[in-house]
Amino acid sequence: MEVEKTLAEARRRAGLTQSQLARRAGTSQATVSAYESGRKVPSIETFARLLAATGSQLAVVEAPARRPSREELQRNGRVLAEVLELAQALPGRRRGELRYPRLAA
Numbered sequence: 071m072e073v074e075k076t077l078a079e080a081r082r083r084a085g086l087t088q089s090q091l092a093r094r095a096g097t098s099q100a101t102v103s104a105y106e107s108g109r110k111v112p113s114i115e116t117f118a119r120l121l122a123a124t125g126s127q128l129a130v131v132e133a134p135a136r137r138p139s140r141e142e143l144q145r146n147g148r149v150l151a152e153v154l155e156l157a158q159a160l161p162g163r164r165r166g167e168l169r170y171p172r173l174a175a
Contacts, residue, residue: 074108077120081106084124094123 081091081102088102095102096119104110105120112120118128138146152173159171 073111073117074106077102077112077117078106080121080124080126084126086124091120091123095120 089099092099
């Protein structure tokens with residue numbers, strides 16, 4: 071879930087400004103702004119309080135975990151192996167010029 075988008079959308083649906091929401095939730099407009107811009111992340115309790123001040127509710131819905139297919143696992147394994155191979159080929163210390171191996175197509 072994207073906290074900043076969810077909070078901003080709930081506030082707009084309620085027809086509130088950031089200042090009005092802040093007053094209702096017992097915080098400052100600057101804090102609401104920081105949450106909506108993603109500069110700060112509220113705790114779950116604070117997020118629930120902010121949503122409640124808009125007339126919304128925080129709900130937790132459990133979704134079953136998706137198992138990746140055999141093909142996805144194999145592809146991801148190949149990519150990881152290539153990344154590790156590339157990382158090993160890079161010098162541990164900086165030399166005059168950076169050399170790197172070609173990636174297999």
